[in-house]
Amino acid sequence: MAGRFRPLVLITVTTGLLLATGCGGASLGTGDDSKQTGPVKIGLLVPQSGTYKALGDDMKAGFELYVRQHGGRLGGREVQIVIADEGETADSGKAAAEKLVKQDRVLAVSGVVSSATVNGVKDLFETSRIPLVGSNASPTTLTGTKYIWRTSYVNDEPGKALGKHVAERAGGPVFLVAAGYQAGKDEIEGFKSTFLPAGGKIAGEEVYTPFPGTKNFQPYLSQIENSGAKAVFCFYAGGAAVDFVKQYRDFGLAGRIPLYAPGFLTEGGVLKGQGDAADGVLTALNYSADLDNAANRKFAPAYRAAHGTDPTTYAMASWDAAQVLDKAIKAAGGNVTPETVNAAISTVGDIDSPRGTWRFNSGGTPIRPWYLREVKLGANTLAGDLGRLGG
Structure with missing residues (x-):
C-alpha cells in the first residue's frame, strides 16, 4: 500500500556490482568499532513506493553511480548502502529514518524527497547526531540545524x-x-x-x-x-x-x-x-543535462549508459551527496564517527559538480549557479x- 513503511533492503556496493546481503557484518556505523578500517554503512532514504517513486529511483541511481565510479568506496572505505523506503507521507518517511538510525545504526543518511519528511525527521537527526546529507527536500522553514545538509536547493x-x-x-x-x-x-x-x-x-x-x-x-x-x-x-x-x-x-x-x-x-x-x-x-x-563541464562530461554519459536516459537534478544532487560524504569520510581519517564526519562536511570546500562548482553556505545548502x-x-x-x- 502506498505510503506504508516497507522493509529495508541492505546492499553492499563493490566495484561495479550491487550485491544483496542480509546483514551489516562488521560495517562501520555508530557502534564502538568506529576506528576500524572496515566498511562504512550509509542509509539511503528515498521513495521506493507511492507518488514519488520515480524521483527516489533517480536519487538512488545517482548515489550508486558515484560509488561505482569510485571503486565501491567512499573516503577509501568500502560502502554498504541500506535503502529505506520513504514512501509518500511524513509518517512513512519518519518510520524509515528511525529504522536507519536506531536499528541499522548507519554512519550517515542521504536522500529524502518530501519537505514533510525532512521536517518530521529534523529532531531525530539533530538529537541522534547523525548527519543527513539530503539531496532533494529543503523547505524554507528548515533552519538552525547542525546535522542536516542539502546538496539541492532551498524550495524558494x-x-x-x-x-x-x-x-x-x-x-x-x-x-x-x-x-x-x-x-x-x-x-x-x-x-x-x-x-x-x-x-x-x-x-x-x-x-x-x-x-x-x-x-x-x-x-x-x-x-x-x-x-x-x-x-x-x-x-x-x-x-x-x-x-x-x-x-x-x-x-x-x-x-x-x-x-x-x-x-x-x-x-x-x-x-x-x-x-x-x-x-x-x-x-x-540548478542543472541541465547538456552542461559542458568536466564533471558533467564524466557524470552524464555514464548515467545515460547505465539507465538509457538523461540524468535529472535528483540524480545529480545525489551524485553530489555521495561526493560530499566521500570527502568527509576521507577527512575524518582513522576516527570515522557520525560526529567526525559531520564536522568534516563543514570543511569540504568546493564541490566539483556536474552543475558547476559549488560550496555549502552557513545554512547547509549550496551556493550555486542557476x-x-x-x-x-x-x-x-x-x-x-x-x-x-x-x-
Whole structure:
C-alpha cells in the first residue's frame, strides 16, 4: 500500500556490482568499532513506493553511480548502502529514518524527497547526531540545524532565480498558480521576492490549486485566459505537472502566453508524459543535462549508459551527496564517527559538480549557479544563465 513503511533492503556496493546481503557484518556505523578500517554503512532514504517513486529511483541511481565510479568506496572505505523506503507521507518517511538510525545504526543518511519528511525527521537527526546529507527536500522553514545538509536547493530558490528574468521579458502582468502545499507556497514567494522589485506586475491574486486532488485545471486556465496575463509562472511536479502542461496546450494557451516554472515541471519522466505539449516551456533549475563541464562530461554519459536516459537534478544532487560524504569520510581519517564526519562536511570546500562548482553556505545548502532551460523537441535544453543563489 502506498505510503506504508516497507522493509529495508541492505546492499553492499563493490566495484561495479550491487550485491544483496542480509546483514551489516562488521560495517562501520555508530557502534564502538568506529576506528576500524572496515566498511562504512550509509542509509539511503528515498521513495521506493507511492507518488514519488520515480524521483527516489533517480536519487538512488545517482548515489550508486558515484560509488561505482569510485571503486565501491567512499573516503577509501568500502560502502554498504541500506535503502529505506520513504514512501509518500511524513509518517512513512519518519518510520524509515528511525529504522536507519536506531536499528541499522548507519554512519550517515542521504536522500529524502518530501519537505514533510525532512521536517518530521529534523529532531531525530539533530538529537541522534547523525548527519543527513539530503539531496532533494529543503523547505524554507528548515533552519538552525547542525546535522542536516542539502546538496539541492532551498524550495524558494528556483522561483527567485526566475523572477527578475520574467519581469524583464513578460511585457505585462504575470499570472501566478501553484499546488497548494508548502513547496508551492515557497516557490511563489521566492518568485515574488525578485519579480516585484524588478518591476513585475501580478495578474490578480496568486492561485493555489488543491493538492493532491486537482486533476482538472480547466477552471484555472479560464482564469488565466480572462486575466489579461502576458505570461504564467506555475509550480507543479509529478503527475500534476503532466496534467497541467497538457491541459495548458489543449486549452489553447501554449504559444500565446509563455509558461515559466521551476524545472520540476518538465524534469525527468514527466517530460515524456507531456510529449510535445511541453515544447516552449521555460524553466529554472540548478542543472541541465547538456552542461559542458568536466564533471558533467564524466557524470552524464555514464548515467545515460547505465539507465538509457538523461540524468535529472535528483540524480545529480545525489551524485553530489555521495561526493560530499566521500570527502568527509576521507577527512575524518582513522576516527570515522557520525560526529567526525559531520564536522568534516563543514570543511569540504568546493564541490566539483556536474552543475558547476559549488560550496555549502552557513545554512547547509549550496551556493550555486542557476540555469534557464527551454523544452525543444521533447528535451530540456540550456537557454541561459540566471546567476548564483545561496550566498
